[in-house]
Amino acid sequence: MFVTTALLFSGLLAGFTNGLLGTGGGIILVFALKTLYKDKNIKDVFATSLAVILALSAVSVIVYLKKNNLPSQESLRFLLPAAFGGFTGAYFLDKINANWLKKVFGALIIIAGLNMTGIFG
Amino acid sequence: MIVDVIAGIFISILSGMGVGGGGLLVLYLVFIRNMEQPSAQGLNLLFFIAASFSALIYHFKKRKIDKRLLLLLIIPGIIGAVLGSLLANVIDPLLIRKIFGWLSVTSGMVVLFSKK
Numbered sequence: 001m002f003v004t005t006a007l008l009f010s011g012l013l014a015g016f017t018n019g020l021l022g023t024g025g026g027i028i029l030v031f032a033l034k035t036l037y038k039d040k041n042i043k044d045v046f047a048t049s050l051a052v053i054l055a056l057s058a059v060s061v062i063v064y065l066k067k068n069n070l071p072s073q074e075s076l077r078f079l080l081p082a083a084f085g086g087f088t089g090a091y092f093l094d095k096i097n098a099n100w101l102k103k104v105f106g107a108l109i110i111i112a113g114l115n116m117t118g119i120f121g
Numbered sequence: 122m123i124v125d126v127i128a129g130i131f132i133s134i135l136s137g138m139g140v141g142g143g144g145l146l147v148l149y150l151v152f153i154r155n156m157e158q159p160s161a162q163g164l165n166l167l168f169f170i171a172a173s174f175s176a177l178i179y180h181f182k183k184r185k186i187d188k189r190l191l192l193l194l195i196i197p198g199i200i201g202a203v204l205g206s207l208l209a210n211v212i213d214p215l216l217i218r219k220i221f222g223w224l225s226v227t228s229g230m231v232v233l234f235s236k237k
Contacts, residue, residue, distance in 0.1 A: 007193045015198035019205025021221050022162025023143030023169070027228065029194065047177075047184035052194045054173050056202040057166045063206035064163035071160050077122055078146070078164065079171045081129030086172030089137015098138045105141040106232030112148045113225025116218050 003036055010036075011052065018053060019060040025053045125154070133172045142228055143169055147221065158218040159209055 010032035018025030029049040132145045150161035
């Protein structure tokens, strides 16, 4: 019962975050699933999270579209690269140790994020 | 335009490898292409769908995905998604940007200070 409630809440939160910020739902779901299903294979967790966020992103896209916040002209040039890159990246996921890359981009994201918060004016 | 395509490839490969989470494109669009925050997010969602679709087909065949679990997450998720998306398109873009900024800082720190 607790697990069911926790799952429902996690789904709600993940969808909300994903819709509000255009990203981030996956982090919440992976964390929730790893916590609630300690023995589950992490790859199954990722796959489940991916499937859910895919569906929720589709829903959010429709709302953004109706609110005229989906720049259709710009979108097209990114979609094919996305399909190509997503597949290619997933292929490399198991083959390359990207830890140093993650750290580099982690730092970059912090800097960019700090800029966005506006605390530096 | 060609820069966008190259950036798109680069970013989606990184995301596929688990680098940078889902927000890299938003950062690119906002900082380099000067796009408005809500529009950048909308595009990012579409981008994610395109990037993940093929990955998901692969996963569905190889991995065990519990259908009941999917429903338990997706159904409330849809409610959340509608609420969150509506909010994103209604409140001040500057506020959304700030929230996004704080999320970015937090996730960046988690990555930097994680044990591996």
